[in-house]
Amino acid sequence: MDEHRLPSRASEPVVAQASRQRGGGDSYDNIEPMLEQLAQLGAQDPGRPILREDIIGRCLPLADHIARRFAGRGENFEDLQQVARLGLLLAIDRFDPTYGAGFLAFAVPTIMGEVRRHFRDRTWAVRVPRRIKEIQQLLGPATDALTHELGRAPTAREIAAELGIDLVEVTHALVARNAYRTAPIDAPTGNENGNTSPSLLDFLGAEDPEYRHVEDFLAVRPLIAALPALERQVLHLRFFRFRSQQQIARQIGVSQMQVSRILARTLNALRESALRD
Template structure:
């Protein structure tokens, strides 16, 4: 059985003390819990006894709530969730099992807070399996970094957790979905002078992107043209030669160049639209 000191360490440090020096309000709480378990639900003494147990254990819920502070949730919300976990621990604890109340209450309360983060604090919908793996990334990465003396790779983390590499990759990407920033949030410009919103800093649509899309669409089609027709297109649209200059280079008439261009462009247009 774990000692009281070990149980406190498992919660991330010594639980909060009350005003009584050298004694926690939930030290030796087990006899009171045993008395509570022995009282019938219909007994009028049960309510007052249960409230006394909960009141003495409130510092434990506060201590655990502070451990999770600074992760995007207000402390008051975390405290309410931790106290809910404390209520569950008090109601579910079995004095006859042999374990101390702290051994049961600490994981119960921490589990309730972690479930809150997993289910209610994501900015966008993320699969539950990905959320569960994402919660493991921090502790595992920290432990492996200490052991390896370098940051672990995604493949090494997957092996450590005994999960698929794809699941770890999805969990790493999912971190970006945990919190979002409003588009109208005020920020500073590059010089740090005027405060502007992110919406004002967004760029406008670039009409030239349409030409890039057209180029990518016809490039493979041009590669399939006969060499002579490719040469005519390069001279006309990349080197900006006139039809007469092209005709002189190829040794044909200007009319032949005009017909070749029309025929080639019609073919490319038809193929591009069909594809």
């Protein structure tokens, strides 16, 4: 794909506003001739860094303007500004004046792409699939447009229809918003009166020691089910019916010594199998 792509629909308002600013005679005037001159200078030319710094200084308001468009989405503005300015540097270094397109038409989608990648890859507290991250970035503009059109907040189905995306994916992206930021469970919460209320941790119960027995039971249950019928019966009578070895011996018609041996052999086998698994 040619990197000097036309601006997307989302970037058109930014290009239009920047173009209007150029019409007022601001720092964007004559930027293409300066970029042409930069492209003609060799990498070792002492004038190249000076000219490049001049171009960057003239175009910084564009990067800052794009950063402000993404503000209010849970990310620090200074971080967005740094990412947008990085995108500006990439646009300046990659721009080819011989292609014929204006610099703004190339720089705006380049900068916006860097900011969107920052949101997609760097600002999630919990791992979320890339596809869901990409859809999540589309939710804001689509929701704003539909809210303006409908006069109310749109439903997930209406958002899916607007974006041409499956309803399930939109639902997953809406749920994934909860993974964007996490908060410690021991952080106190405030109320409308300014008082501090207990944290979530204060409402959590203590660890139940019986959970360990549940885990042991679940681990040994399939091993018991695989035992021969006689060994399984002896275990059942001894540990579930709480019969003595003598009572078990009388019930199954063997000696008490044989019952003791069956129990010892079976318990050792179960222990070895459980530890090995």
